[in-house]
Amino acid sequence: MTARKQIRLGAHFPGVNNTTVWSDPAAGSQIAFDSFAHFARTAERGFFDFLFLAEGLRLREHRGRIHDLDVVGRPDTFTVLAALAGVTGHLGLAGTINTTFNEPYELARQFATLDHLSAGRAAWNMVTSSDAFTGENFRRGGFLAREDRYTRAREGVDVCRRCGTAGPTTPSSPTAAPGCSCATAASPTCTTRRASSTCTAGSRCRAARRATRC
Amino acid sequence: MHGRFSVPRSPQGHPVLIQAGDSAEGRDFAAATADAIFTLHGSYDAGRDFYADVKGRAVRHGRRPEDLLVLPGATFVLGDTDADAADRAVEVRRAQVGPQTAIAFLEQIWGRDLSGYDADGPLPAIDPDVDNVSITRGRVRHARDPRTVAQEWRDLAAAKGGLSIRETVIEATSRTSFIGSARTVAAELDRYVQGDACDGFILIPHLTPGGLDAFADTVVPELQDRGSLRTEYTGTTLRENLGLRPTARPATDTTRRTSA
Numbered sequence: 001m002t003a004r005k006q007i008r009l010g011a012h013f014p015g016v017n018n019t020t021v022w023s024d025p026a027a028g029s030q031i032a033f034d035s036f037a038h039f040a041r042t043a044e045r046g047f048f049d050f051l052f053l054a055e056g057l058r059l060r061e062h063r064g065r066i067h068d069l070d071v072v073g074r075p076d077t078f079t080v081l082a083a084l085a086g087v088t089g090h091l092g093l094a095g096t097i098n099t100t101f102n103e104p105y106e107l108a109r110q111f112a113t114l115d116h117l118s119a120g121r122a123a124w125n126m127v128t129s130s131d132a133f134t135g136e137n138f139r140r141g142g143f144l145a146r147e148d149r150y151t152r153a154r155e156g157v158d159v160c161r162r163c164g165t166a167g168p169t170t171p172s173s174p175t176a177a178p179g180c181s182c183a184t185a186a187s188p189t190c191t192t193r194r195a196s197s198t199c200t201a202g203s204r205c206r207a208a209r210r211a212t213r214c
Numbered sequence: 215m216h217g218r219f220s221v222p223r224s225p226q227g228h229p230v231l232i233q234a235g236d237s238a239e240g241r242d243f244a245a246a247t248a249d250a251i252f253t254l255h256g257s258y259d260a261g262r263d264f265y266a267d268v269k270g271r272a273v274r275h276g277r278r279p280e281d282l283l284v285l286p287g288a289t290f291v292l293g294d295t296d297a298d299a300a301d302r303a304v305e306v307r308r309a310q311v312g313p314q315t316a317i318a319f320l321e322q323i324w325g326r327d328l329s330g331y332d333a334d335g336p337l338p339a340i341d342p343d344v345d346n347v348s349i350t351r352g353r354v355r356h357a358r359d360p361r362t363v364a365q366e367w368r369d370l371a372a373a374k375g376g377l378s379i380r381e382t383v384i385e386a387t388s389r390t391s392f393i394g395s396a397r398t399v400a401a402e403l404d405r406y407v408q409g410d411a412c413d414g415f416i417l418i419p420h421l422t423p424g425g426l427d428a429f430a431d432t433v434v435p436e437l438q439d440r441g442s443l444r445t446e447y448t449g450t451t452l453r454e455n456l457g458l459r460p461t462a463r464p465a466t467d468t469t470r471r472t473s474a
Binding site for chain 2: 004005006007008009010011012013015016018019020021023024026027028029030034035036038039042043045046047049050052058061063084090092093094096105108109111112113114115116119120122123124125126128131133145150153154157160161162163164165166208213
């Protein structure tokens with residue numbers, strides 16, 4: 001007998017956009033930890049695969065004013081997910097994180113850390129927005145041409161994969177700690193330099209000019 | 215990057231990768247790279263087309279169809295009966311799209327200040343200002359010509375017997391929604407999955423923080439009774455629970471060395 005196809009379920013935390021109803025007497029905070037914890041525990045009680053956080057890097061503006069139909073404010077994804085790792089045991093923790101404005105190496109560290117804290121429950125929803133309006137508050141601004149979004153995204157994923165899988169496979173072993181010479185064979189060091197990682201604000205990134213050296 | 219990575223290998227190696235974006239380039243990126251794709255393709259038939267498209271792309275990238283999960287976003291409204299749920303769904307949509315929101319939606323398409331219009335009146339007779347693309351900043355732009363969208367909205371309003379601005383926005387911006395009793399909703403979600411319109415859903419409740427409570431209490435047991443949802447977590451990682459293969463070191467990883 002063939003096993004029945006299993007339904008995969010993610011739970012999108014409501015709190016932004018006009019899909020969330022605020023006039024309902026049962027509507028609560030979109031930022032208090034109790035709200036996140038309640039939602040996560042409910043998803044886990046329902047055997048969901050993961051909780052899903054959207055991202056808001058800059059409040060939208062409409063006709064030159066803050067879009068007052070949006071909820072004002074959305075907390076940082078990594079921090080919320082890390083806190084939720086402590087109150088759940090099985091639920092996946094999926095964060096929407098922009099591939100354009102964040103630095104690949106920093107993201108690799110953040111996701112590796114979240115994966116450790118949650119014992120293997122981290123997920124990354126990759127979004128590739130590159131509009132200059134959002135980029136203004138990031139160190140390199142609106143630096144990326146729209147057509148280069150996926151080149152940059154591929155690079156972020158690649159760095160995350162290389163870093164994430166390059167380390168010792170037995171992280172709990174003290175002998176495999178980073179910097180310990182006995183781990184060298186299993187965890188090669190590498191040097192990667194890519195065009196879009198090193199370009200400066202205002203310049204146009206070219207695709208994947210790379211030099212990899214080990 | 216220089217030097218050794220400063221965090222030891224984590225349980226999953228790297229996070230489960232989800233990709234959101236429906237452009238051809240986004241689909242290809244997902245097919246080559248992602249473990250799951252978050253899509254807005256809603257209807258059963260559109261879902262089946264999208265599913266076949268991206269699974270085919272995954273195979274062309276040397277992967278198995280089951281290596282890429284298709285997870286559309288979906289809303290739901292539950293009730294004691296299907297009729298009760300349908301009534302509640304109408305109330306929810308009216309709460310989601312109040313008069314102000316309706317006008318704001320309209321302005322995003324028309325590219326004009328339409329604050330003088332009555333949300334309970336007809337759509338504007340004037341055409342969209344196609345040069346004013348920055349009326350709303352910080353949201354994903356519609357890639358389509360606003361004049362085309364405007365005409366579709368006018369046609370929709372006329373076809374439904376002369377909808378108001380607010381009613382038109384409610385109709386035109388509706389996402390896939392599963393509306394009914396718990397049994398009805400479970401059966402419909404399962405039909406999509408078993409029929410290869412998707413592998414599951416990212417559910418978007420309309421209330422925070424309790425919007426998932428009734429689903430967990432009533433729909434989940436129905437799905438379990440149908441044999442379509444686990445009754446306990448069997449994996450130790452998210453990747454295992456999703457039925458995905460373990461993380462391998464990247465095949466293209468030129469940094470790889472043979473371990474001693």
